[in-house]
Structure formats: structure tokens, C-alpha cells
Amino acid sequence: MAIAIKVEDISKKYKIGAAPGKFKYEMLRDQIVALPNKLFRRNTVEENYIWALKDVSFDLEEGHVLGIIGRNGAGKSTLLKVLSRVTEPTTGSVTVRGRVGSLLEVGTGFHPELTGRENIYLNGAILGMKRSEIESKFDEIVDFSEVEQFIDTPVKRYSSGMYLRLAFAVAAHLEPEILVVDEVLAVGDAEFQRKCLGKMNDVAAQGRTVLFVSHNMSAILRLTQEAIVMQKGRMVMRAHTNDAVDFYLASGQSQAGERSWDPTELTNAAAPFTPISLKLVDSKGKVVDAIRSVEDVNVEMTYNLAAPVTGLRVGVYLSTVRGEYVFTSFDVDDAAMYEKHSVRAPGTYVSRCNIPGDLLNEGRFIIGVNASTFGIKRYFMDENALSFSVDPSAAPGMQWAEQRNGPLRPRLNWTIEKLDKKGS
Amino acid sequence: MTDISKHEPTTVYIRPTSGFAALNLKDLWHFRELVVFMIWRDIKVRYKQTLLGALWAIIQPVMTMLVFNFLFNNVAKVSSDGIPYPIFSFTALLPWGLFSTALNSASRSLTSNHNMITKTYFPRLVLPMASVLGGLVDFAIALVILLGMMVYYKITPSITALWAVPLFVLSSIVTALGVALWLSAINVKYRDVGYALPFISQFWLFITPVAYSSNVISDKWQVIYALNPMAGVVNGFRWALLGSGNPPDMLVAISSFISIIILLSGLVYFRNMERTFADTI
Numbered sequence: 106m107a108i109a110i111k112v113e114d115i116s117k118k119y120k121i122g123a124a125p126g127k128f129k130y131e132m133l134r135d136q137i138v139a140l141p142n143k144l145f146r147r148n149t150v151e152e153n154y155i156w157a158l159k160d161v162s163f164d165l166e167e168g169h170v171l172g173i174i175g176r177n178g179a180g181k182s183t184l185l186k187v188l189s190r191v192t193e194p195t196t197g198s199v200t201v202r203g204r205v206g207s208l209l210e211v212g213t214g215f216h217p218e219l220t221g222r223e224n225i226y227l228n229g230a231i232l233g234m235k236r237s238e239i240e241s242k243f244d245e246i247v248d249f250s251e252v253e254q255f256i257d258t259p260v261k262r263y264s265s266g267m268y269l270r271l272a273f274a275v276a277a278h279l280e281p282e283i284l285v286v287d288e289v290l291a292v293g294d295a296e297f298q299r300k301c302l303g304k305m306n307d308v309a310a311q312g313r314t315v316l317f318v319s320h321n322m323s324a325i326l327r328l329t330q331e332a333i334v335m336q337k338g339r340m341v342m343r344a345h346t347n348d349a350v351d352f353y354l355a356s357g358q359s360q361a362g363e364r365s366w367d368p369t370e371l372t373n374a375a376a377p378f379t380p381i382s383l384k385l386v387d388s389k390g391k392v393v394d395a396i397r398s399v400e401d402v403n404v405e406m407t408y409n410l411a412a413p414v415t416g417l418r419v420g421v422y423l424s425t426v427r428g429e430y431v432f433t434s435f436d437v438d439d440a441a442m443y444e445k446h447s448v449r450a451p452g453t454y455v456s457r458c459n460i461p462g463d464l465l466n467e468g469r470f471i472i473g474v475n476a477s478t479f480g481i482k483r484y485f486m487d488e489n490a491l492s493f494s495v496d497p498s499a500a501p502g503m504q505w506a507e508q509r510n511g512p513l514r515p516r517l518n519w520t521i522e523k524l525d526k527k528g529s
Numbered sequence: 530m531t532d533i534s535k536h537e538p539t540t541v542y543i544r545p546t547s548g549f550a551a552l553n554l555k556d557l558w559h560f561r562e563l564v565v566f567m568i569w570r571d572i573k574v575r576y577k578q579t580l581l582g583a584l585w586a587i588i589q590p591v592m593t594m595l596v597f598n599f600l601f602n603n604v605a606k607v608s609s610d611g612i613p614y615p616i617f618s619f620t621a622l623l624p625w626g627l628f629s630t631a632l633n634s635a636s637r638s639l640t641s642n643h644n645m646i647t648k649t650y651f652p653r654l655v656l657p658m659a660s661v662l663g664g665l666v667d668f669a670i671a672l673v674i675l676l677g678m679m680v681y682y683k684i685t686p687s688i689t690a691l692w693a694v695p696l697f698v699l700s701s702i703v704t705a706l707g708v709a710l711w712l713s714a715i716n717v718k719y720r721d722v723g724y725a726l727p728f729i730s731q732f733w734l735f736i737t738p739v740a741y742s743s744n745v746i747s748d749k750w751q752v753i754y755a756l757n758p759m760a761g762v763v764n765g766f767r768w769a770l771l772g773s774g775n776p777p778d779m780l781v782a783i784s785s786f787i788s789i790i791i792l793l794s795g796l797v798y799f800r801n802m803e804r805t806f807a808d809t810i
Binding site for chain 1: 539540541542543544545546560562563566570573574577578642644645646647648649650651804805807808
């Protein structure tokens with residue numbers, strides 16, 4: 106098998122402030138003020154750089170699907186940007202055999218005033234398709250997007266779902282030799298996501314190379330056999346997807362059962378919310394990462410507010426390692442609580458909840474965090490903040506050595522009634 | 530479905546470029562269809578959701594001409610070399626309008642398409658090029674009005690206009706593109722350009738003989754005056770279409786030389802800055 110992508114020691118340096126997500130305009134005025142300094146003292150600003158990528162090397166054979174996982178700010182997107190030639194590496198080189206198409210380009214260059222039909226042509230051209238190529242695939246694209254009856258309507262009149270489907274349809278029909286997919290599955294409804302995954306499967310089945318970035322562990326597990334784990338710009342692991350996912354889930358916890366956030370992982374969008382830590386605490390007050398199914402456990406989210414926030418809700422998602430959600434719960438779900446905490450003053454808070462015993466089944470679970478005001482703003486979200494395992498000893502049904510299906514193992518009140526009188 | 534195994538895929542090497550990188554014209558040629566699509570998009574979108582639509586391409590220069598006529602002809606009584614002032618100024622407003630719209634839209638072309646730049650690869654040169662060329666449509670519409678005015682004033686252009694006009698149009702495009710390459714690349718990093726642009730166009734209009742005749746400039750300043758490429762273009766237009774002034778001479782050669790210098794230096798600067806566009810925009 107030929108090598109499709111050969112990445113050799115690539116590094117990418119960003120000036121702090123210029124890095125995506127921590128955007129700060131550079132001012133001409135500042136440059137002029139700094140000019141005398143620059144002329145007479147050199148190399149004094151080296152510490153103002155961060156390495157978004159550092160010495161990343163890997164080969165990928167044709168027809169393989171590689172997953173890329175890592176926390177926010179780990180360098181995943183920068184890596185994809187280098188591979189799709191959006192930005193140049195600072196050092197190192199990449200050899201790519203074939204055209205790289207990327208689904209991070211979904212909807213790029215769509216113009217709201219143009220019709221669906223016109224945007225298909227425009228978007229295709231931006232993605233590097235020839236006019237004839239777009240024409241030959243036009244019907245297929247329209248069909249896939251399911252917006253046929255609105256194809257001559259300006260896309261500004263589309264619903265966000267229609268817009269997205271059309272955009273994805275164009276990108277998906279580009280048919281590059283190498284497809285790069287960055288978190289498209291975070292958007293769209295379940296039906297659409299299923300369709301996207303199906304399309305990606307097709308692409309892989311046709312023997313094309315796919316690079317897939319996602320925070321959705323179930324999608325990673327389903328679509329890839331092999332994955333790399335990125336941490337602070339470095340590639341720390343390349344392994345079978347199962348091992349890579351395990352490694353990733355266990356990483357980032359400063360101690361087992363506790364997760365704290367590095368300032369580099371946060372975006373400006375989080376302000377005034379600063380997450381401090383997320384802990385899993387057992388009934389004796391000890392931080393744990395393994396609990397028994399029969400015990401209850403507390404989830405504690407500590408955070409700071411730099412300014413008052415109205416309507417804030419802080420909550421947790423619980424999901425299995427395979428990505429199925431078990432539940433979502435917010436600290437002000439209760440109407441009385443919501444009333445009482447409608448405005449939170451600046452300060453440090455702990456939102457604590459109790460997960461009762463006799464609820465979870467054996468296995469690995471993931472806790473995600475979300476802090477938002479409904480329909481207005483999402484301050485912070487980390488879908489894979491913490492993982493823990495549940496031990497089933499003493500749980501109902503343990504007299505049988507068997508796996509119980511489903512993420513829950515509740516102790517339910519059964520009654521057994523005998524309905525006929527025979528034998529009594 | 531095309532069978533991808535049929536043809537050998539092209540190999541792309543991605544590595545940091547240094548110094549004044551090659552212009553990579555091959556890549557630009559590969560994306561030539563995108564230039565056409567972007568021009569087409571700009572034209573399609575330009576007058577969308579306007580009441581008067583493409584009429585604006587006529588209204589703008591005609592209104593400017595009327596204002597100029599009132600101010601410089603009726604009030605200030607500026608000499609127009611014996612040519613009726615309305616057509617004297619309109620002939621100049623045409624290339625000037627082409628130049629200033631091209632300059633304005635091309636200088637903002639990178640920042641207004643920032644999502645394309647941060648998400649996908651294509652030669653960035655496509656954007657300012659398409660913006661500049663898109664202005665030709667408005668120019669063509671306004672040209673029809675000029676021809677109408679020529680009939681009204683019974684002015685017959687010489688046969689030289691057939692080659693001279695396209696040449697001067699090319700010259701104003703080259704100048705606009707050259708300046709826009711500088712400004713658009715600077716604009717990616719420093720948004721000061723957005724504030725400076727209206728001032729630059731206004732200032733440039735004053736130093737270009739649009740409202741007045743270049744004859745008012747005394748002879749010893751003519752060479753310095755010719756350093757403005759647009760002065761050569763405007764005089765050339767008047768000469769070719771209205772037969773006024775001198776045929777192109779040394780001064781036009783200076784103008785053209787300057788505009789080519791601006792274009793080449795703009796290309797080098799643009800290519801050099803292109804590397805960091807996606808990071809800084």
C-alpha cells in the first residue's frame with residue numbers, strides 16, 4: 106500500500122494573541138511604539154509564542170481511516186489546517202498524495218443572497234472542483250441535500266438544517282483522495298448525523314483515506330480502527346482506537362477522579378465563567394475514580410464568576426464510553442432553585458449533585474460539563490471532562506455471572522404474586 | 530462515481546516557504562475558474578435587494594458629473610479645454626469610477642471573505658483579482674451612457690480609441706490591483722486600512738485631473754504630476770475619446786511604468802504575507 110500522507114516533524118508556532126480562539130488584534134500603533142525596542146534588542150519576545158503543534162510525525166497508508174482525538178487546544182484543528190494547506194507549518198514538511206478535501210469547509214463561501222443552485226456551483230469552485238465535475242454531480246448533490254424544492258430560493262431563506270445539509274452535500278461529493286473531517290457531527294439533527302456517518306463510511310469503503318477529528322468517542326470508535334491522541338501540540342500516542350480512547354479519557358485528570366482546566370484550553374467565549382475543577386467524591390469525602398454501583402457519589406463542579414450572570418445553569422452530562430447519553434442534569438432544573446439563583450453574583454461557587462446508589466451498571470462512564478444560559482450563550486462545555494468506572498459488586502443480580510445490558514442497573518421493587526390458588 | 534484508482538493522484542509537498550516565495554502562477558491558473566465564479570458572485574450579489582438594481586452603475590457617475598458640473602463649471606468656471614464640461618468630466622469619471630470601486634472592493638476582499646481564507650486553500654490572489662475585474666461590468670454599463678452623450682454632443686472619437694481605450698482600461702486595472710494588493714494584505718493584519726481607504730480615494734481624486742484639466746498644472750510640475758498613474762489614464766481617455774490634450778507621450782510612459790512597479794511590488798508583498806493570512810485574519 107502506498108503512503109497517502111507523510112507528516113515529518115511538523116511544528117506550528119503562533120504568537121500569543123494571534124492563535125485562534127485567543128484572538129487579539131495587533132495594532133499598527135503598538136508596532137510603531139515597539140520599533141525602537143525591536144531595533145536595539147533582539148530575541149526578547151521569544152516567550153510570547155506558543156507551539157500549537159510540536160514535532161508531529163506520522164505516516165498514513167492509502168485507504169486507512171485515522172481518528173484524531175485530544176482536548177480543546179491540543180492542536181487537532183491546527184494539524185488539519187496544515188494538512189489542508191490553509192496555513193503553513195513553521196517547520197517540518199508534509200507529503201500528500203492526492204487532493205485533500207475537508208469537511209471543515211462546510212458552507213465555505215456560501216452567499217446568503219444566492220440561490221441553492223448558485224451556491225452549489227460557487228462552493229464547488231471554492232473547493233477546487235471543475236465546472237464539469239460539479240455539473241455531473243449536481244443531481245446527486247441536490248438529492249443528498251433533500252432541498253430540491255427550494256433549490257432556486259436564496260439560501261438566506263433556508264432553515265439552518267437545510268443550509269447545513271446543502272453545504273455538507275457539496276463537500277461530501279467533492280470526492281477527494283483524502284478526506285479530512287473536523288467535528289461536523291456536532292451539528293445537525295440525529296438523522297442528518299446518521300447520514301453524514303454513512304457517507305463517511307462509503308468514502309472509506311471506496312478505499313480513500315480519511316482523517317477524522319471528533320469529541321464524540323462513539324463515532325471515533327465506530328468509524329476508525331486506529332487513532333492518534335494529541336496533547337498540547339504533541340502526538341502522544343498512536344494505537345488501536347480502543348486503547349487510544351481509554352488513554353485519552355484517563356488523561357487530563359490531575360489526579361484520578363479530579364479534572365482541572367488549564368488556561369490554554371479555555372476560549373475567550375467562556376468569560377466571565379472560569380471552570381476550576383470537577384471532582385467525583387464518595388460519601389466519605391474522598392476523591393475517587395472508581396465507585397461501587399450500590400454507593401452514592403457526589404459530583405462537584407467548582408467555578409468562578411468574574412461578573413454577575415443572569416439565568417446561568419451549570420450541569421453535567423453522563424454518558425457511556427460508547428457515547429450513549431445516560432442523562433443530562435442542571436443545578437437549577439428545580440423551579441424553586443432557578444428562582445433562588447436567577448442571578449449569580451461574582452465569586453467562586455460549587456455546584457454539587459448526588460448520584461444515588463443502585464443506579465449505574467458496571468462499566469466506564471464519562472461526565473461532561475456544561476455552563477450556559479438557555480438559548481443565549483454557552484460559556485463552557487467539556488463533553489469528556491472526567492471518566493470513572495463502576496464496580497457492580499453487591500448490585501442486584503450479582504448471583505449470576507453475566508453482563509447486564511444497558512447503562513443502568515437500578516434496584517427496582519419487584520413483587521411476585523401467584524394468581525391461581527393451586528398448590529397453596 | 531469516478532474511479533479514483535484510474536489516475537495517479539498529484540503529490541503535494543507542504544513545507545514552510547521562506548523569503549520572497551515564487552508567485553506560483555501554476556496554482557493560480559489551476560484556480561482560474563474560481564476567479565470567474567467569484568466575479569460572477571460579486572456581480573450577482575452587488576445589486577440584490579435594491580430597488581434600482583444595476584441602474585446604480587449609471588446613477589453614481591451621472592450624479593457625480595452633475596455635481597461637478599455645478600461646482601466646477603457653473604460656480605468655479607474651471608476650463609475644460611473647449612469641450613462641453615458634462616462630457617469632459619464624465620469621460621474622466623468612467624476610468625476613475627472603475628479605479629476607485631476596484632481599489633475599494635479589492636482592498637477589503639480578503640477581510641470580507643475571511644471564512645474562505647481560514648477554512649480552505651486556494652491562491653489568495655484570486656480574491657483581489659476577482660474584485661478588480663468585477664468592476665468592469667459597471668464600467669461597461671456607464672460606457673453606454675458616455676456613447677449616448679457623445680452622440681448628443683456630436684463628438685466622433687478617432688479610430689485610435691479602439692485600441693487606446695482598452696489599453697487605458699488595462700492601465701487603471703493594473704494600478705488598482707497593484708495598490709489593492711498592498712492594502713488588502715496590510716488590511717489582514719491592520720484594520721487601519723478600512724479607515725484610511727475613503728481618505729485615500731478622496732485624496733487620489735483630487736490629484737487626478739477628473740474635475741479639472743491637467744493643463745492647469747504648470748509645466749515644471751508635469752513630470753511629478755505624471756507619477757500618478759491615474760493622471761495618465763484620465764488624460765489618455767480624454768485624448769482617445771474627445772480628442773483633447775496631447776497624444777500619449779513620455780508622461781504616459783512614466784505613468785505606466787509606475788503602475789507596473791506598484792503591481793510587481795504588490796505581488797511580491799502579497800505573496801510574502803499570504804503565508805500568515807489564515808493565522809492573522
